[in-house]
Amino acid sequence: MLAVGLVPTLLVSAIAYATISSELTHKTVDQLTSTASSQQQKINSLLQKRQEEATKLANQFDLQSALGAYLNHKASVSDIYTILLNKKVSTPDIQTIDLIGLDGTIITSTVTTNENKKAKTDDYFVPTGQESNIRVKEDARDGIDKLYITTKVSVNKNEAGYLNLIFRIDDIVAAIQDYTGLGTTGETVVAAKNNNNDISLFPLRFNTDAALKTNLNSLLLYVSTEAGYQQATDYRGHAVLVASRSVGFADWVIATKIDADEALAPIIILRNSLLAILAVMSMAIVAFSLYFTRFFTTPILRIAEISKSYGLGDFSRQVDLRRDDEIGQLGDSINTMGHNLHDYVANIESQRNRLQVILNSSADSIFAINKSGDIILANATTSTLMQLPINHIVGKPVNNIFTWHSDIDQITIDYNKPGTNIYTDLQCTDVAGATHYVKLIVAKLSGEQDAEAPQTIITIHDETKSRELENMKVDFVSMAAHELRTPLAATRGYLELISYKQGVRIAPDVKNYINQALKSTAELGGLIDNLLGVTRIERGTLTLQPHKVDLAANIQQAISNARFSATDKRLSLTYNGPTSHCYVIADQISLNEVINNLINNAIKYTNPGGSVEVTLTHRDQEYVIQFRDTGIGIPKSAVPNLFTKFYRVHGGLNSGSTGTGLGLFISKSIIERHGGTIKVESEEGRGSTFTITIPVFNEQRFAALHAQGEPSATNARGDRGWTTQNIAR
Numbered sequence: 230m231l232a233v234g235l236v237p238t239l240l241v242s243a244i245a246y247a248t249i250s251s252e253l254t255h256k257t258v259d260q261l262t263s264t265a266s267s268q269q270q271k272i273n274s275l276l277q278k279r280q281e282e283a284t285k286l287a288n289q290f291d292l293q294s295a296l297g298a299y300l301n302h303k304a305s306v307s308d309i310y311t312i313l314l315n316k317k318v319s320t321p322d323i324q325t326i327d328l329i330g331l332d333g334t335i336i337t338s339t340v341t342t343n344e345n346k347k348a349k350t351d352d353y354f355v356p357t358g359q360e361s362n363i364r365v366k367e368d369a370r371d372g373i374d375k376l377y378i379t380t381k382v383s384v385n386k387n388e389a390g391y392l393n394l395i396f397r398i399d400d401i402v403a404a405i406q407d408y409t410g411l412g413t414t415g416e417t418v419v420a421a422k423n424n425n426n427d428i429s430l431f432p433l434r435f436n437t438d439a440a441l442k443t444n445l446n447s448l449l450l451y452v453s454t455e456a457g458y459q460q461a462t463d464y465r466g467h468a469v470l471v472a473s474r475s476v477g478f479a480d481w482v483i484a485t486k487i488d489a490d491e492a493l494a495p496i497i498i499l500r501n502s503l504l505a506i507l508a509v510m511s512m513a514i515v516a517f518s519l520y521f522t523r524f525f526t527t528p529i530l531r532i533a534e535i536s537k538s539y540g541l542g543d544f545s546r547q548v549d550l551r552r553d554d555e556i557g558q559l560g561d562s563i564n565t566m567g568h569n570l571h572d573y574v575a576n577i578e579s580q581r582n583r584l585q586v587i588l589n590s591s592a593d594s595i596f597a598i599n600k601s602g603d604i605i606l607a608n609a610t611t612s613t614l615m616q617l618p619i620n621h622i623v624g625k626p627v628n629n630i631f632t633w634h635s636d637i638d639q640i641t642i643d644y645n646k647p648g649t650n651i652y653t654d655l656q657c658t659d660v661a662g663a664t665h666y667v668k669l670i671v672a673k674l675s676g677e678q679d680a681e682a683p684q685t686i687i688t689i690h691d692e693t694k695s696r697e698l699e700n701m702k703v704d705f706v707s708m709a710a711h712e713l714r715t716p717l718a719a720t721r722g723y724l725e726l727i728s729y730k731q732g733v734r735i736a737p738d739v740k741n742y743i744n745q746a747l748k749s750t751a752e753l754g755g756l757i758d759n760l761l762g763v764t765r766i767e768r769g770t771l772t773l774q775p776h777k778v779d780l781a782a783n784i785q786q787a788i789s790n791a792r793f794s795a796t797d798k799r800l801s802l803t804y805n806g807p808t809s810h811c812y813v814i815a816d817q818i819s820l821n822e823v824i825n826n827l828i829n830n831a832i833k834y835t836n837p838g839g840s841v842e843v844t845l846t847h848r849d850q851e852y853v854i855q856f857r858d859t860g861i862g863i864p865k866s867a868v869p870n871l872f873t874k875f876y877r878v879h880g881g882l883n884s885g886s887t888g889t890g891l892g893l894f895i896s897k898s899i900i901e902r903h904g905g906t907i908k909v910e911s912e913e914g915r916g917s918t919f920t921i922t923i924p925v926f927n928e929q930r931f932a933a934l935h936a937q938g939e940p941s942a943t944n945a946r947g948d949r950g951w952t953t954q955n956i957a958r
């Protein structure tokens with residue numbers, strides 16, 4: 230937070246400081262150097278002007294003629310003196326004008342006391358080849374350095390003397406020193422350099438020459454550059470900026486300086502301001518960070534910590550912020566969430582316990598496996614089923630605990646197959662070696678991504694006991710049916726004997742009783758046959774003999790057999806189809822049993838005046854037989870159970886309808902064993918249509934069946950057709 234606030238502030242300040250200070254420095258230096266340059270120009274032009282004035286005076290005709298006259302002794306020096314004096318008066322800067330003869334004698338001077346005195350050689354020195362010389366030198370008369378402009382004076386084009394214009398340097402320098410425009414410490418000094426690079430002027434604001442020299446030297450005048458400036462320390466020990474310029478005529482140097490403190494004052498003010506702003510900003514940022522931390526970060530961290538503890542299941546802690554703002558509301562929401570989570574978790578706990586109780590009270594074994602196939606939970610029945618403690622089951626791979634068999638083959642169950650898959654007739658063996666006959670329901674949960682979450686729920690319904698009971702029941706029914714058969718056959722035989730014995734006159738009512746008894750024995754015989762059929766089917770001992778059977782002929786035969794009952798019930802019974810050559814592979818007795826059953830049912834469940842029609846058609850590789858009646862029909866809800874054992878729609882003691890509910894069950898078994906199908910369409914009160922399909926006779930299949938020989942009860946289950954199967958389960 231601090232860094233986020235401070236770094237940009239520092240950056241902006243640094244950039245602002247660099248930009249503005251460089252701008253200000255440039256401006257100050259420009260000002261300094263341009264002042265120096267303008268002072269340089271000023272003094273240059275002043276000196277040039279003075280030199281021109283000197284030249285002009287030297288070339289002045291009246292001066293030259295007065296000098297000529299004087300040298301020829303034709304006139305006194307007074308004319309010259311007047312001319313010089315006039316010049317001095319008209320040019321107040323000039324302190325003294327001397328006219329010196331070629332031999333060095335002062336011809337005349339505005340300082341009259343000098344006349345006829347001998348001047349020193351360097352008082353009137355002009356380098357060879359030059360007309361005039363400008364320099365600074367000491368005036369022997371008063372010992373003060375002055376500006377000397379010496380110009381040769383000619384008379385009639387012959388050198389006749391030297392004219393000295395002597396200026397007080399103060400006056401010269403004062404002309405440029407009036408104003409630098411550089412503030413209070415801005416100052417321009419002018420110095421003359423001799424060959425030793427020694428400063429020799431000017432006592433401007435300084436007391437003595439010696440002080441001046443030292444002080445000017447401190448300004449580094451000798452390292453002056455025309456364009457630039459230097460930083461130096463002046464005689465006061467102050468840091469100064471100095472711009473120096475040469476003044477050609479006089480071999481002078483002009484230096485403009487300003488105290489660095491003053492020159493750089495805006496920059497320093499800027500720097501100090503920026504530092505102050507920075508300090509204030511930093512303090513503000515620190516204060517803001519502290520505020521932010523105190524008012525935002527700390528409570529948010531607290532909320533995060535409490536949320537984490539909720540995530541770990543500790544709901545005892547509460548966020549205690551006592552604030553009315555959004556963070557306070559967030560804290561309250563977290564508290565509410567914690568409270569609700571606590572309730573949810575408690576609720577889930579109790580539901581889990583309940584579920585555990587329910588699971589454990591289930592008679593079925595129920596367990597769940599995770600993605601890697603490990604059992605992650607199992608109920609008590611699983612432990613009972615496998616004869617293993619629950620902790621020997623949970624955590625183990627499912628394939629280590631359960632191996633599935635169907636008869637003798639091992640079966641691999643795909644536990645990841647989507648949806649719910651039911652596997653019947655499976656066997657598994659517990660640790661004690663006992664085999665359990667089971668039904669397996671494998672339900673894959675969809676959408677479970679977590680590898681440790683239950684992925685598949687497996688329910689094992691142990692059918693071992695019910696199968697044993699079923700077998701006992703089948704055994705009993707089979708035994709009872711067999712036991713009933715012999716006395717029934719005897720009863721029937723005797724009744725027929727009585728009925729048909731010749732020569733015995735039987736009273737008509739007795740005859741009627743005997744016929745009733747015969748009918749009942751026939752019905753009872755049918756029932757016993759059905760029961761035996763069922764037991765054979767259930768035990769898998771129903772054997773079928775494959776023959777080439779003419780379906781058309783058999784149907785017609787069945788119709789003619791049922792004709793009497795139909796007529797008796799005032800029903801029309803018709804056949805619609807080919808009369809012969811509709812061959813199928815079938816066990817003739819069983820097939821006829823099915824046809825008879827369906828015709829008899831149609832007659833039985835159709836009221837007098839109705840009709841029953843049997844049709845035979847050929848479709849693709851199968852024959853389709855339809856038994857259509859206009860009878861009482863079957864409710865839709867009953868259709869799914871119609872082909873199960875002992876199921877009767879119109880049964881019941883008071884219905885007056887006799888039957889066992891076995892006919893359709895047996896028919897379905899037989900038809901499926903023939904590789905066919907049976908189904909029903911019905912509308913209550915309007916009639917029913919039972920449809921059977923049977924594959925058309927096929928020579929190769931017929932040969933194969935014969936080659937296969939007698940089907941045996943131990944053949945593998947599951948094949949449709951001629952092998953034995955137990956379709957009851």
Ligand code: ADP
Nearest residue numbers: 830831834862877878879888889890891892893
């Ligand atoms: P059963 O006729 O001996 O009762 P089935 O197995 O042959 O036994 O028939 C089962 C039940 O199906 C019958 O009890 C009857 O309610 C119903 N059913 C069979 N065929 C018909 C049909 N053609 N019309 C109406 N109901 C029928």
